[in-house]
Amino acid sequence: MSKDKEILDDTLYDEDDEDTQRDKYLTFQLGDEQYGIEIRHVTEVVGLQKITSVPDMPEFVKSVINLRGQVIPVMDVRTRFRMPAREYDDRTCVVVVNIQDTAIGLVVDEVEEVLDVPENQIEPPPRISQRAGSRFIQGLGKVGETVKILLDVNKLLFTEELEIVGAAAE
């Protein structure tokens, strides 16, 4: 797991303050659990705005939004995790991540805070289930009494399921 991270570190675009951004996670709420993604992938967080749906796309990436003149696709993370859908309300946010030169917005229920989770506090993901959502887990972070599910953004965006995207859209 940490090897993947190292590779990620090497290949991703440089950041001057990468050191200060390591081990920091942006946490957000989805359903009953709290999830986290590495802050260095996050470019910004915006409130939900008008989304435009694009036809013939898979359920979880079916819309785009206008981000200051840039058209970026939006992923409904709930759908991605095969969780039941939820009405968007005024706390719903879009977390914009940028990875492999692609900008994508993640729709989440509510954004929490930025937390420090040092490596030694992270447990590897459950190996037993290789089911849908579990593939995206990078690790389980212990923060005080709580556990945050840390997500692998690369996998979230680019895992096999997305090949269906390619095929469907042709």
Added chain:
Amino acid sequence: MEAVGAPIDENLRFFIAECREMIDDVEPRLIELEQYSSETGEVDEETVNLIFRLFHSIKGSAGFLGLETIVDVTHNAETLLDLFRSGRSKLSARHTDVLCRTCDMVLALLDQVETTGGDSGMESQAGEVTRNLVEMIAREEKGGEASERGAVRAADPEEDGDGGGRPETAEVIEEALELTLTPEMVQRFIEESDEQLERVEQALLALEKSPDKIEGLEEAFRSLHSFKGNCGFMGQADLERLSHGAENVLGAIKDGRLEAGKKNIPTLLYMVDVLRGAIAEISNQGPGQVENLPMLCDMLNDMAPAPVQEPKAVRAEIKEPEALWLLREEEPEPSPAAEKESVAKTKTAPMMKSRSVFRQDIRVDLTKLDQLINLVGELVIAESMVTRNPDLAGLEMENFDKATNHLDKIVRDLQDVALSVRMIPVAGIFRKMIRLVYDLSARASKKVNLTLLGEDTEIDKTVAELIADPLVHLVRNSVDHAIETPDERLAAGKPETGQITLEARHEGGEVWISIKDDGRGLNREKILARGIERGLVPGDGQGMSDAEVYDLIFQPGFSTAEQVTDVSGRGVGMDVVKKNVEKIKGHVDVTTQPGLGTVLLLRIPLTLAIMEGMLVRVGSNQYTIPLLSIRESIRVDQRTVIRTMDGQELIKVREEILPVMRLHDLHKIKPDFEQLHEGLLVIVENRADAVALFVDEILGEQQAVIKGLSNYIGSVKGVTGCTILGDGQISLILDCGGLIKKAMAQGRSATVH
């Protein structure tokens, strides 16, 4: 082409780009020059000088960069041109031909440089071109003061190419050694040399048996000559000198100054052995030196009476016709003579004086330009989001409005300029056609006159690159298939010389490029028959309109079996032409009159960055439909709507029955209206097909800055991108072609909406 092996540096890249441009400039001028010369019997000084200067420039730069092969080829071209420049010779088709082939050679060498960083490895081809030039020069000179040059020469940028030969010296040859020889080059040289020496030997043996049969002599001479050339390039001084001596002897025998007697042949054979030995040595990493070289050379010199200047590679009197181009001389030269009439009729001085428009240029990296244009596009959107911000709705702000109007104007002007930066005149591609038509008509034995109109019309650089090949193909088709042979034309009461007119002009937001010919036109029956044969036509095609029939030629699989000529070596079919044009969102139209001619019209949007669109609303979403695709929009009369048993809706519009597409279904949104007669139908078409799109409301025309959907999304059927509206909303741009395909598919698969 990707650089393999040695990465080429900035200088080389620049040189390659420049040279290509120069050659592009030279070719049409060469042809103009010849036509002028045959018309007036004179050589237009200005043009010759210009061409001469171009070759000279190329030579100079090539020399500076150590590209010996290019230097050699261009130098000889220069020398030849000088003969015309100084009025010592008249320019004819033969010369143009050879010079054109020289241009081809230089381009091929440039390709070589691009891939390998050097121009070596093509010595035999280059050598042949050089030889043609040299022989041609010699012919013109008619054995006078020797002003030819040998195959090897020094890299001397100061050479003023007035034909003055520089005697070969050892230094010169040593300079050539500075070429970095790659192992591949050496290998190639060894292989070629083996073959060449083999041929020489065979020829000599045959000669020994029957001394009066001299055909083999030609072969031996040529092979030895090429071998000598290669040696020169490879810096094998000894071999070069020795083979030169042998060549002299062979030449003497050929001229009859020497008998192919019992004494001479064995000596020559011995020399071949020596050469072979040296080659073998080289292949074993040896230096390739010849022992007792002076002695051997003396032997050869003694054999051949009156040896001429050492570097002389060519005999002054060539009795037997050798090269291919000489054969042209025997044909009744049609081109220059016949051109006279048509030239006098249709061409005017302007063609000669086609001015080099002197502009102040600067080379800019295309990526920077793209960035610039992108940013300008963003600026337009951002500006729109400020000035049409919903926060400002309802406020009365006179000063603000004035200021925003001003800003608006400036931004639009900026946009226009930014887009124009990428525009180049079509003259570039058009002029390439001159050479093409010249070659094709000669090859097909037809007389064709090419007229270019609207060369100044500008199009986007990317567009230009994408239509260059289709244009070549269409012109080729015209010459090969449309224009009849002179006899056929005369029999049909047409002038002997066919006319092809290439025209470019701006029309609305598009550029129209038309290829018009006065040939035999398209044969509807034949096309229909072939279409049926290839399974492209359902049934017997009775109900098909002319347009639909002619459209068949663009279908993949239609390509005629007669598709032979591959002038540029690329197998481009009509279907590829159409595909390329559609790639840049253009259309191809064909109109024809049997017996009279055909017009092919390419309609291309002026720019790929903005488009004129019609904004429509479906539910709370707004979509943009390309204005050019819209035929009309109508209110629905319930009575004209038919529903098939599969649930597909059709509507009768005048005499046509069109499928209806409910956009809200497609995009899964809630519309205002469900009933067709409550909303509106926008009829869009793509080529001959049309479909009626059901929308809630039509909002109006607007200029849309096209933005692509993220790469993550990839391509979506029925959508060609999106644009951002003034209020920040995203409006998907519909792809009518894709929608129509979908409608057809829906109809066939009987899926209810």
